[in-house]
Amino acid sequence: MDRRTSLRLLYGLAAVPTLTWHSRVFAAPNVPSRFLLVFMRGGYDATNLLVPYSSSFYYEARPTLAIARPDANNPNAALAIDSDWALHPALRASLWPMLQRGEVAFIPFAGTDDLTRSHFETQDSIEVGLPLDHLHNGSGGFLGRLADVLGADTARPIAFTDNLPMSFKGGPNVPNVSLKNGGGGFDERQRQLLSSLYAQRDLSPMVDEGMELRSKVSQELRDEMKAASRNANSAKGFEAEARRMARLMRDDYQLGFVDVGGWDTHVGEGAAQGPLANNLSNLGGGLAAFADEMGPQWRNTTVVVISEFGRTFRENGNRGTDHGHGTVYWVLSGGLNASVKAKPIVGERIAVTQNTLFQNRDYPVLNEYRSVLGQMFGTLYGLSPNQLAQVFPGAKMQGNLALV
Amino acid sequence: MFTLKMAWRRIGLACCASASLVAVTPAATLAATKVKAVQKAVQKSTAENASDDARWLARLAYGINTTDWMHLRKIGRKAWLDEQLHGDMPLPDFAQAQVDAYLGAPQPLPDVVTDLETEKRRVNALPDGDDKQTARKALNDRAESAWRNAVSAQLVRDLYSPDQLREQMTAFWLNWFSVYRQKDNIRVLVADYQERAIRPHALGKFRDLLLATARHPAMLLYLDNFQNAAGKINENYARELMELHTLGIDGGYTQQDVQELARVLTGVGVNLKHESRPGVMRLPPDLQSQYQYDADTGFEFNPIRHDRGDKQILGTTIGGGGWDEVASTLDMLARQPATARHVSERMAEYFLGEVPPPALVQRMSETFLHTDGDIAATLRTLLNSKTFSDSVLATPGSAPRKFKDPQHFVVSALRFAYDGKRITNLRPVMNWLAQLGELPFDHLTPEGYGLLQKDWASSGQLAKRFEIARTIGSGNDGLFNAPDDGANAAAVMVMPDANAGFPMLSSKLYFDLIEPQLTQTTRDTLNKAASQQEWNMLLLSSPEFMYQ
Numbered sequence: 001m002d003r004r005t006s007l008r009l010l011y012g013l014a015a016v017p018t019l020t021w022h023s024r025v026f027a028a029p030n031v032p033s034r035f036l037l038v039f040m041r042g043g044y045d046a047t048n049l050l051v052p053y054s055s056s057f058y059y060e061a062r063p064t065l066a067i068a069r070p071d072a073n074n075p076n077a078a079l080a081i082d083s084d085w086a087l088h089p090a091l092r093a094s095l096w097p098m099l100q101r102g103e104v105a106f107i108p109f110a111g112t113d114d115l116t117r118s119h120f121e122t123q124d125s126i127e128v129g130l131p132l133d134h135l136h137n138g139s140g141g142f143l144g145r146l147a148d149v150l151g152a153d154t155a156r157p158i159a160f161t162d163n164l165p166m167s168f169k170g171g172p173n174v175p176n177v178s179l180k181n182g183g184g185g186f187d188e189r190q191r192q193l194l195s196s197l198y199a200q201r202d203l204s205p206m207v208d209e210g211m212e213l214r215s216k217v218s219q220e221l222r223d224e225m226k227a228a229s230r231n232a233n234s235a236k237g238f239e240a241e242a243r244r245m246a247r248l249m250r251d252d253y254q255l256g257f258v259d260v261g262g263w264d265t266h267v268g269e270g271a272a273q274g275p276l277a278n279n280l281s282n283l284g285g286g287l288a289a290f291a292d293e294m295g296p297q298w299r300n301t302t303v304v305v306i307s308e309f310g311r312t313f314r315e316n317g318n319r320g321t322d323h324g325h326g327t328v329y330w331v332l333s334g335g336l337n338a339s340v341k342a343k344p345i346v347g348e349r350i351a352v353t354q355n356t357l358f359q360n361r362d363y364p365v366l367n368e369y370r371s372v373l374g375q376m377f378g379t380l381y382g383l384s385p386n387q388l389a390q391v392f393p394g395a396k397m398q399g400n401l402a403l404v
Numbered sequence: 405m406f407t408l409k410m411a412w413r414r415i416g417l418a419c420c421a422s423a424s425l426v427a428v429t430p431a432a433t434l435a436a437t438k439v440k441a442v443q444k445a446v447q448k449s450t451a452e453n454a455s456d457d458a459r460w461l462a463r464l465a466y467g468i469n470t471t472d473w474m475h476l477r478k479i480g481r482k483a484w485l486d487e488q489l490h491g492d493m494p495l496p497d498f499a500q501a502q503v504d505a506y507l508g509a510p511q512p513l514p515d516v517v518t519d520l521e522t523e524k525r526r527v528n529a530l531p532d533g534d535d536k537q538t539a540r541k542a543l544n545d546r547a548e549s550a551w552r553n554a555v556s557a558q559l560v561r562d563l564y565s566p567d568q569l570r571e572q573m574t575a576f577w578l579n580w581f582s583v584y585r586q587k588d589n590i591r592v593l594v595a596d597y598q599e600r601a602i603r604p605h606a607l608g609k610f611r612d613l614l615l616a617t618a619r620h621p622a623m624l625l626y627l628d629n630f631q632n633a634a635g636k637i638n639e640n641y642a643r644e645l646m647e648l649h650t651l652g653i654d655g656g657y658t659q660q661d662v663q664e665l666a667r668v669l670t671g672v673g674v675n676l677k678h679e680s681r682p683g684v685m686r687l688p689p690d691l692q693s694q695y696q697y698d699a700d701t702g703f704e705f706n707p708i709r710h711d712r713g714d715k716q717i718l719g720t721t722i723g724g725g726g727w728d729e730v731a732s733t734l735d736m737l738a739r740q741p742a743t744a745r746h747v748s749e750r751m752a753e754y755f756l757g758e759v760p761p762p763a764l765v766q767r768m769s770e771t772f773l774h775t776d777g778d779i780a781a782t783l784r785t786l787l788n789s790k791t792f793s794d795s796v797l798a799t800p801g802s803a804p805r806k807f808k809d810p811q812h813f814v815v816s817a818l819r820f821a822y823d824g825k826r827i828t829n830l831r832p833v834m835n836w837l838a839q840l841g842e843l844p845f846d847h848l849t850p851e852g853y854g855l856l857q858k859d860w861a862s863s864g865q866l867a868k869r870f871e872i873a874r875t876i877g878s879g880n881d882g883l884f885n886a887p888d889d890g891a892n893a894a895a896v897m898v899m900p901d902a903n904a905g906f907p908m909l910s911s912k913l914y915f916d917l918i919e920p921q922l923t924q925t926t927r928d929t930l931n932k933a934a935s936q937q938e939w940n941m942l943l944l945s946s947p948e949f950m951y952q
Contacts (some may be wrong), residue, residue, distance in 0.1 A: 120586040124848040163841055164864055165846070176864035190938070194870055197929050197946050203861060210867030267537055313801070317532030 023341035032154070033300055033380040034249055036256040036290070037143065037167065040283070040307040041123060045276055045321050046328035047313060047363070050106050050345075051078040051086045055352035061314040065271050066104070076272035080104075085163055085345050090277040094284035095332075099293065102341030105403060108349060109311060109366035110329040117323040127166035129370060131394040140170015142256060142391055146282075146377060147171040149387045158213075158253040159361050160245050165257055165360075173206060177213050179244040185218035186211065197318030200368040223315055238286030245295030249301070263307065267318040298334035302380060302404050303328070304373065305330035310363050329372060333404050340403055347372070348399060371397035379404055407808055409557055421659050457481065458917040461802055462952045463755065463796045464488065464787070465568035467816025469823045471914055485787060491570035491607045498826055506557040507595055509656035513621060514702040516592050517676040520547060534949035538589045547592055551585050552881060554595035555844045556830040562815045563827065571694025571776065573779070574598070574608040575811060578844060581617045581649060582852035583626040585845040589676075590622050594845050596701065597622040610747060610777035611738035618734055619703045621674040627850065628675040632666060632710035642666035644850045650737040652746030657718060664715040668733045671710030676702040677787070693908060694726035705730070738777055744769035747777075753855045754796050757806025757951075764791045793868040804951045811838035812952060813869060821876050821907040829885045836872050840865060854940050870945045879906035909940040
């Protein structure tokens with residue numbers, strides 16, 4: 001018996017009766033769902049993305065970093081979503097219109113119970129997706145297990161990264177390719193030579209798939225360059241990458257992963273403008289472009305944006321923030337539930353005061369990531385409790401997050 | 405075609421031509437024909453032997469290079485295997501100098517960690533500002549380079565050590581007793597772990613290896629046993645010790661056994677702080693003789709944290725005691741038939757690249773049990789088995805079946821491409837291992853990396869390997885730049901070899917050993933190469949090179 005089998009036995013059938021989640025089987029969707037996980041590596045400052053503007057403590061704790069209270073006359077002011085929360089103004093051109101259309105929701109106080117505050121360890125442990133006290137009892141990551149449960153043909157997974165991320169390990173064969181700069185492809189002649197080396201070998205389909213994916217990406221890039229040379233607007237940064245991802249996910253793939261870095265803002269992170277604002281604007285622009293490029297498929301597509309942890313609620317002496325705990329997850333979809341469209345701040349919440357901070361420094365975690373993602377996968381893919389228990393062994397589904 | 409490849413071909417042909425001339429000189433027709441037939445048979449069998457030897461070497465080493473090949477041909481497989489199972493040949497001087505430069509003089513680990521922690525406190529106390537950030541980065545670089553140097557030193561050994569089997573087994577055991585560098589200060593401990601806990605025992609007694617890891621702070625920190633104390637049990641290490649390190653998941657132990665082993669392991673910890681070294685002084689007098697401290701590693705057995713009650717493990721009563729109780733329990737676990745099976749099975753997987761037949765595992769287990777867990781003896785049973793020779797030598801015309809893991813792919817490509825040349829900068833090699841997903845000490849969970857084709861063969865992996873093959877084949881790889889920051893350039897005393905552009909993979913070694921084994925498909929493809937660089941890329945990307 002290998003570890004994976006034993007894991008299933010440990011948490012699968014045997015464990016289900018003791019779990020607290022509803023025994024209902026999620027309704028199976030009739031259109032294939034597309035899902036993209038965006039991992040912001042570095043622990044982004046969620047407190048300035050989703051501004052708790054009704055909290056006076058926020059303005060005390062962040063003398064130089066706080067975003068001004070909503071004010072129609074101030075372009076640097078936060079954009080009010082409800083009476084407590086407002087959006088960073090860097091997202092005015094990208095996520096704000098989507099939010100108005102009911103295509104964006106936020107889950108504050110989200111995250112993992114992992115308390116190491118180490119980037120790598122926390123990222124890995126989230127991607128592994130196992131209970132923290134049983135972290136060592138499994139292998140692979142939760143997207144890999146999801147692809148396994150769904151079967152490779154239904155999942156049609158892809159990682160838009162140079163290396164296969166931890167989240168996709170241990171599943172079926174998952175192609176990966178970075179769309180950042182698209183370098184590394186082979187020309188058509190070399191591609192055929194490499195492919196012919198494996199003709200009649202059992203690895204041949206994998207070789208062809210790997211080469212084909214790279215070639216497709218190179219072709220995309222050539223097309224973009226052609227378009228650019230005709231003075232068409234050339235997308236920059238993450239937007240270009242996101243449009244390429246969308247074209248692949250629209251036509252060929254359904255379960256994607258991408259990571260974006262540069263969020264570790266210990267020093268001079270800026271407020272309404274500055275490095276964090278630029279990063280948010282870049283990411284927001286990319287996500288809006290992704291939604292746009294998906295076209296009619298956007299209705300069946302869900303994007304979840306996560307990060308390993310939030311940052312300290314108070315700013316530090318370097319006009320930055322340090323490693324914290326609870327964060328804010330983003331959910332984008334053309335098919336959000338009506339209730340979410342009306343009230344786009346979802347999940348368990350708590351008033352933001354000095355007393356409610358975790359360890360008197362960070363947001364607490366009230367919406368554990370496995371519960372959040374588990375419920376979402378349950379709905380998107382119509383998973384049974386047993387199947388969910390394979391993806392997130394031992395997870396307790398808290399609340400009733402009917403997002404999509 | 406291009407000239408250099410042709411030149412090697414011509415040399416090859418010239419050799420054959422002169423040999424056959426000698427063969428036909430003694431003349432009477434009938435006799436000559438007979439002689440010819442015999443000669444031909446001898447030639448054929450020598451050629452087959454050479455090809456068998458080449459496959460054999462490719463499997464037992466990190467791929468072939470000229471030095472190891474010549475040595476094997478000189479002394480023959482049997483003597484070569486004896487040497488390998490002994491595994492105590494010196495590194496070539498230049499490689500030893502490189503390893504020494506990477507590792508530096510051995511330093512007591514409490515000193516290393518205390519220095520690091522002191523510096524961390526100093527940096528944290530600095531006023532906020534650019535200086536603090538610079539200092540923080542320098543500190544992180546220092547800790548990170550300790551890990552990089554450990555990996556680089558191991559890569560130098562993989563590339564140049566004549567003890568190829570010991571180095572493969574070092575990699576095997578590092579993976580079996582996997583630790584993760586990002587936890588605590590483990591990244592500054594891994595060099596010592598690799599050099600002093602693992603490699604010396606890689607071909608020795610399994611129990612010594614198990615005990616060396618059980619006394620090493622890298623393991624005790626990684627699996628949290630430093631927090632395991634009487635009344636404050638932490639089962640993490642105990643569980644993995646049974647499941648991964650000894651008995652195996654099907655080894656017939658229960659949750660109760662895990663809990664009891666956790667009790668045995670209470671008090672087994674680390675003390676890496678200078679100021680609290682004389683911890684023994686604070687103990688009650690009757691416990692002082694039980695206290696153990698290793699000033700080189702920071703290992704500590706603290707009897708006041710140890711549960712001194714009796715325990716029941718696998719139906720055996722373990723009398724409460726001190727470290728002797730821990731040692732004898734680990735010894736008992738190391739000698740279990742389940743452990744023998746588990747070790748044998750995984751070692752066979754590592755060298756066969758597939759799940760081994762039960763009969764072979766049975767025979768290896770018997771050897772393991774008869775020899776008190778002798779790793780070399782158990783390996784000998786495997787390597788002398790028909791299963792192994794069938795797997796390596798295959799049937800005529802069939803190809804080796806062991807899919808290389810990333811480390812084997814990268815190292816074998818370099819041993820072959822830069823045969824005998826001194827690689828001075830290992831940073832690109834680490835980057836490739838990172839891209840292919842098998843960086844040492846980078847696996848979060850303790851089961852380590854997978855050993856089988858299914859664990860590595862994927863479309864992204866293959867495409868990435870082709871890209872690395874292209875980089876190596878074109879010579880644009882930075883391997884001959886000045887030594888990377890980790891090694892002290894002055895100490896290395898190796899003048900970087902002038903980087904003579906791209907490597908020549910169409911070498912004598914190629915024509916002698918690789919070319920005869922290529923399939924027609926691969927030959928046809930190679931013949932379409934437009935340049936030596938492209939030819940190099942295709943050869944390193946070929947199925948013949950993905951397997952060993």
